[in-house]
Amino acid sequence: MxxxxxxxxxxxxxxxxxxxxxxxxxxxxxxxxxxxxxxPVNERMIREMMRQMGRTPSEKQVRQVMSSMNQVK
Missing domain, CATH: 1.20.5 (Single alpha-helices involved in coiled-coils or other helix-helix interfaces)
Structure with missing residues (x-):
């Protein structure tokens, strides 16, 4: 057993x-x-989203959005 x-x-x-x-x-x-x-979101997607909202993003704005998104993770 x-x-x-x-x-x-x-x-x-x-x-x-x-x-x-x-x-x-x-x-x-x-x-x-x-x-x-x-x-995952990349710079090209951010540019396209800003264009859809009626804005022409500068490279600085795109990099700021990317850095803020990377800090959240």
Whole structure:
């Protein structure tokens, strides 16, 4: 009876380790796919947003917006 208990404990620990490893790689693949579909904001996007709002941004304004966005992260 004692051997079966130890086997059960070993199987549970192995299942947890394998599940954690599989979860890590699945989450990593999902996140890479998400970033490919929804890239982070870059300077070109900021320029386009300002143009859509009716403003012609200078390079200084674009860099200020980028630096403020990077500070928030």
């Amino acid at each position: 004692d051997i079966k208990l130890w086997q059960a404990i070993i199987y549970i620990v192995l299942a947890l380790i394998i599940g954690a490893a599989a979860g890590f790689f699945i989450a990593r693949a999902w996140f890479k796919n998400y970033l490919k579909k929804n890239p």
